[in-house]
Amino acid sequence: MAAQSGPLGRMLDSDLWWSFKRSPVTVVSAVVALICILGAVLAPLLAPHDPFDLATLNLGDAFKPPAWSQDGDMAFPLGTDDQGRDVLSAIMYGARISLLVGVCAVVFSTIVGVAVGLVAGYVGGAVDGLLMRIADIQLTFPSILIALLVDGVVRAAVPREVHDRIALFVVIFAIGISAWPQFARTVRGSTLVERNKEYVLAARVIGISQIRIMLTHVLPNVLGPVLVIATLNLGFAILAEATLSFLGVGVPPTEPSLGTLIRIGNDFLFSGEWWITIFPGVALIAMVLSVNLLGDWLRDALNPRLR
Amino acid sequence: MAPILEVRNLRVEFPTRRGTLVALDDVSFDIAPGEVLGVVGESGAGKSMTGAAIIGLLEPPGRIASGQVLLAGKRIDNLGYEQMRRIRGREIGAIFQDPLTTLNPLYTVGRQLVETIQTHLGLNDAEARRRAIGWLEMVGIPAASQRVDSYPHEFSGGMRQRVVIALALCAEPKLIVADEPTTALDVSIQAQVIALLKGLARDKGTAMMLVTHDMGVIAETADRVAVMYAGRIAEIGPVREVVKHPKHPYSVGLMASIPPLDRRVEHLAQIDGAMPRLSAIPPGCAFNPRCPEVFGRCRVERPDLLDAGATRAACWLYDPASEKRAPEAMRHG
Amino acid sequence: MVETTPMFEADDLARYFDVSRPWLQRVLAGEGRRTLKAVDGVSFRIPKGTTLSLVGESGCGKSTVARLVVGLYRPTRGRVLFDGIDLEQARAMADQRRRMQMIFQDPYASLNPRWRVRDIIAEPIRAFGLIEGGAAQQRRVGELLSQVGLSPLDGEKFPHEFSGGQRQRISIARALSSNPEFLVCDEPTSALDVSVQAQILNLMKDLQRRLGLTYLFISHNLAVVRQISDRIGVMYLGRLVELAPAETLFEAPRHPYTRALMEAIPDLDMTGRQRIPVGGEVPSPISPPSGCPFHPRCPLANDRCKAERPALIPARGTPETVVACHAVEEGRDGAAFVTMNQRMGTTATAL
Numbered sequence: 001m002a003a004q005s006g007p008l009g010r011m012l013d014s015d016l017w018w019s020f021k022r023s024p025v026t027v028v029s030a031v032v033a034l035i036c037i038l039g040a041v042l043a044p045l046l047a048p049h050d051p052f053d054l055a056t057l058n059l060g061d062a063f064k065p066p067a068w069s070q071d072g073d074m075a076f077p078l079g080t081d082d083q084g085r086d087v088l089s090a091i092m093y094g095a096r097i098s099l100l101v102g103v104c105a106v107v108f109s110t111i112v113g114v115a116v117g118l119v120a121g122y123v124g125g126a127v128d129g130l131l132m133r134i135a136d137i138q139l140t141f142p143s144i145l146i147a148l149l150v151d152g153v154v155r156a157a158v159p160r161e162v163h164d165r166i167a168l169f170v171v172i173f174a175i176g177i178s179a180w181p182q183f184a185r186t187v188r189g190s191t192l193v194e195r196n197k198e199y200v201l202a203a204r205v206i207g208i209s210q211i212r213i214m215l216t217h218v219l220p221n222v223l224g225p226v227l228v229i230a231t232l233n234l235g236f237a238i239l240a241e242a243t244l245s246f247l248g249v250g251v252p253p254t255e256p257s258l259g260t261l262i263r264i265g266n267d268f269l270f271s272g273e274w275w276i277t278i279f280p281g282v283a284l285i286a287m288v289l290s291v292n293l294l295g296d297w298l299r300d301a302l303n304p305r306l307r
Numbered sequence: 308m309a310p311i312l313e314v315r316n317l318r319v320e321f322p323t324r325r326g327t328l329v330a331l332d333d334v335s336f337d338i339a340p341g342e343v344l345g346v347v348g349e350s351g352a353g354k355s356m357t358g359a360a361i362i363g364l365l366e367p368p369g370r371i372a373s374g375q376v377l378l379a380g381k382r383i384d385n386l387g388y389e390q391m392r393r394i395r396g397r398e399i400g401a402i403f404q405d406p407l408t409t410l411n412p413l414y415t416v417g418r419q420l421v422e423t424i425q426t427h428l429g430l431n432d433a434e435a436r437r438r439a440i441g442w443l444e445m446v447g448i449p450a451a452s453q454r455v456d457s458y459p460h461e462f463s464g465g466m467r468q469r470v471v472i473a474l475a476l477c478a479e480p481k482l483i484v485a486d487e488p489t490t491a492l493d494v495s496i497q498a499q500v501i502a503l504l505k506g507l508a509r510d511k512g513t514a515m516m517l518v519t520h521d522m523g524v525i526a527e528t529a530d531r532v533a534v535m536y537a538g539r540i541a542e543i544g545p546v547r548e549v550v551k552h553p554k555h556p557y558s559v560g561l562m563a564s565i566p567p568l569d570r571r572v573e574h575l576a577q578i579d580g581a582m583p584r585l586s587a588i589p590p591g592c593a594f595n596p597r598c599p600e601v602f603g604r605c606r607v608e609r610p611d612l613l614d615a616g617a618t619r620a621a622c623w624l625y626d627p628a629s630e631k632r633a634p635e636a637m638r639h640g
Numbered sequence: 641m642v643e644t645t646p647m648f649e650a651d652d653l654a655r656y657f658d659v660s661r662p663w664l665q666r667v668l669a670g671e672g673r674r675t676l677k678a679v680d681g682v683s684f685r686i687p688k689g690t691t692l693s694l695v696g697e698s699g700c701g702k703s704t705v706a707r708l709v710v711g712l713y714r715p716t717r718g719r720v721l722f723d724g725i726d727l728e729q730a731r732a733m734a735d736q737r738r739r740m741q742m743i744f745q746d747p748y749a750s751l752n753p754r755w756r757v758r759d760i761i762a763e764p765i766r767a768f769g770l771i772e773g774g775a776a777q778q779r780r781v782g783e784l785l786s787q788v789g790l791s792p793l794d795g796e797k798f799p800h801e802f803s804g805g806q807r808q809r810i811s812i813a814r815a816l817s818s819n820p821e822f823l824v825c826d827e828p829t830s831a832l833d834v835s836v837q838a839q840i841l842n843l844m845k846d847l848q849r850r851l852g853l854t855y856l857f858i859s860h861n862l863a864v865v866r867q868i869s870d871r872i873g874v875m876y877l878g879r880l881v882e883l884a885p886a887e888t889l890f891e892a893p894r895h896p897y898t899r900a901l902m903e904a905i906p907d908l909d910m911t912g913r914q915r916i917p918v919g920g921e922v923p924s925p926i927s928p929p930s931g932c933p934f935h936p937r938c939p940l941a942n943d944r945c946k947a948e949r950p951a952l953i954p955a956r957g958t959p960e961t962v963v964a965c966h967a968v969e970e971g972r973d974g975a976a977f978v979t980m981n982q983r984m985g986t987t988a989t990a991l
Contacts, residue, residue: 203763498906
């Protein structure tokens with residue numbers, strides 16, 4: 001066994017890295033996901049134009065087709081929309097919003113779900129019953145419905161200008177809140193197994209407090225499956241955000257996400273300006289698919305029974 | 308009498324990303340009709356894997372890399388899955404530690420017995436059922452004619468293992484491979500099951516390979532014993548000799564470390580260290596880092612089974628050409 | 641002789657579990673609550689510096705006793721004293737809690753797989769605030785590792801890098817780190833291979849001598865128990881059926897169940913003695929037999945055994961033994977008792 005030292009050496013030596021290298025689909029997915037994420041995060045540096053800078057917009061550039069077609073312009077590789085915005089730049093900035101909403105929603109539902117699952121599984125009894133029934137009830141509603149509901153309530157409750165300011169958070173909350181039961185159930189299941197293991201009993205014998213046992217002993221041992229669900233949920237969250245924005249109840253149009261771009265472009269699909277909606281759509285598919293494939297691989301790689 | 312099972316230079320490999328692990332290496336033995344061969348060793352020694360290789364149930368990616376397994380003179384190590392499955396029912400009976408892995412929870416034990424009997428012996432329904440009840444009686448299930456229609460979960464652990472034994476025996480196989488058949492049972496039940504297995508094997512002339520880590524079970528049941536260490540046979544011979552006068556230093560240590568029931572000893576004999584992992588088997592004799600008798604040759608050359616009096620031991624102490632000979636006490640026991 | 645306070649004393653200790661099915665199912669099936677009497681009235685005392693072992697087959701309640709003793713379960717009934725202090729009060733005081741520790745059966749489950757060995761061993765030190773300062777703590781961890789036969793450098797590793805026997809050594813080092821006086825060991829060697837089992841038993845005996853520890857040792861293996869115990873209690877269906885000094889128990893086992901257990905052990909010496917297996921199986925502790933729980937399997941059972949539960953009283957002939965058996969009390973075990981003694985005698989001379 002080659003003695004590799006340092007965190008990088010350990011990673012390159014790990015079983016995870018080995019199974020990663022052996023799966024070409026996973027490697028391609030990782031590359032695509034990386035391109036999407038880098039393109040989104042570094043949009044202000046990489047994008048050829050700033051689609052939000054009204055000064056640079058020129059209505060004369062409107063409806064330019066992609067660069068490779070007859071009327072194309074090399075300055076706008078994927079063409080422009082009705083207001084002369086560069087589609088590529090809009091996608092990069094839009095992906096930034098989509099990714100931000102997706103990641104925040106997943107983090108939110110992970111925190112809520114893990115906390116609920118840990119408490120339900122470790123404390124057990126009536127607390128467990130109550131928390132799991134709440135999760136059951138929530139699971140009977142389609143998640144999009146919950147998101148629409150939350151959005152509707154907030155719209156009705158706060159004035160419009162306030163809503164625009166908090167719209168992003170509303171979407172994150174709406175998507176995040178619909179996904180927590182999945183985390184809670186998984187974590188509860190693993191917690192039920194771990195809490196009866198002898199290392200937990202050993203900690204109880206010396207009188208370590210229950211909260212401390214939950215956080216230092218049980219929590220680190222139930223996080224494996226959480227990582228898998230979180231990855232798979234990221235794809236779902238991005239898609240949910242796109243759906244909400246497509247329906248016009250998502251992020252405000254001043255900060256268009258991929259879903260918003262698809263909706264706007266949809267109006268021009270039948271008049272021949274297909275690139276305005278197709279390219280954001282392709283970007284969305286690439287992002288969601290690559291993240292999901294990575295999640296699938298992670299699930300298989302971490303499951304010793306499938307290895 | 309011609310042996311029922313012959314294992315010739317069996318080698319089992321596990322290809323992994325860190326290279327190929329050799330789980331079994333050059334394992335050879337025979338079992339005669341009516342004979343019980345005990346296979347002992349500590350966890351990871353390869354005893355269960357030997358059983359799995361013989362019955363064609365190696366866990367992938369494990370595979371037989373070389374060597375032969377012959378059942379009644381015919382090779383079975385190179386058969387396909389389907390052919391092997393048929394042989395497992397009819398010619399080889401398998402008994403595992405957990406009876407639930409063998410029994411189908413959805414069918415009554417009677418139906419499972421009848422099916423096996425019919426598949427292999429081709430009897431009609433009534434006759435097969437009569438046989439099934441007969442087998443349940445033979446393995447000591449009280450009120451067999453009523454229990455025959457019970458489901459596996461309606462039996463206790465000990466009774467379930469009896470059903471598994473009946474199931475393994477009812478097709479009247481030539482060979483039984485029993486892997487820790489009594490380990491999951493309580494002491495008082497263990498004795499009943501062992502007595503049963505031994506009696507049946509003797510009466511029917513069935514060859515039996517009994518894999519266990521419990522030397523007591525072996526001493527009671529087996530005719531011959533193979534002691535395994537790190538994927539190889541360290542010593543093989545008549546049970547009385549191996550238990551009472553072991554020749555290989557590992558067998559000596561193993562026997563000595565068993566706590567005696569009839570007296571208290573202040574300091575139990577122990578073998579220091581642990582068996583090496585498959586990925587780190589030392590050169591020469593695999594036991595050399597833990598061996599109290601180790602000498603130069605052991606660290607370099609790997610010993611094959613050599614005549615050591617009444618048994619055969621894979622140890623250089625028994626090679627007349629070695630510079631060191633076994634201590635007097637070990638040679639004569 | 642001056643009677644010092646025993647390290648541990650249990651009087652009529654009991655623990656019941658509610659194993660009823662959920663309320664709705666119970667109502668639909670028209671059945672009542674079901675109680676499993678895992679431990680049902682067990683009394684014993686463990687003098688300081690000695691080892692009491694509890695033996696029995698699975699389901700006899702021996703592991704439940706172990707968990708009651710360290711306070712993982714609360715007793716349903718009974719009085720338990722730790723060094724003269726009521727157990728519940730003792731558990732509430734850190735400096736008393738520190739004095740008792742537990743070693744578990746499964747070396748693969750008893751160490752947190754995400755923690756480094758040094759943190760596992762140091763956990764009790766930190767929890768009780770025994771040593772201040774990281775460097776001093778690590779020195780102590782190194783000492784403990786050496787004490788159990790491992791290298792101080794092993795502290796940097798994770799549990800999965802060790803074999804079963806080495807992990808059990810780590811468990812012992814962890815248990816010792818709070819300088820305990822009383823160790824409860826629940827089948828500490830039954831998951832180990834026999835040569836490694838000998839290592840661990842030797843280590844435990846050695847530590848007892850050096851540190852003056854008191855052990856409660858739980859096991860199903862009579863041969864192991866003989867090597868380590870001063871006194872042995874045999875349990876059957878939640879009760880003690882016999883309690884005797886170790887040598888007395890092996891030389892003159894009195895309860896028919898104790899004798900059956902010894903009979904059932906495979907004979908390694910191959911003296912050719914015919915073993916007489918105990919018939920039948922252990923009944924369910926949810927619906928134990930009336931009277932003496934062993935009566936359905938007992939060759940000496942009569943009508944009294946079926947009706948009346950025998951009390952644990954000194955046995956005739958071996959007054960240091962207490963035994964719960966009507967047959968022994970009435971002297972009906974005579975013949976069997978003599979044969980057993982003779983057989984044990986021949987085994988010993990055969991060696």
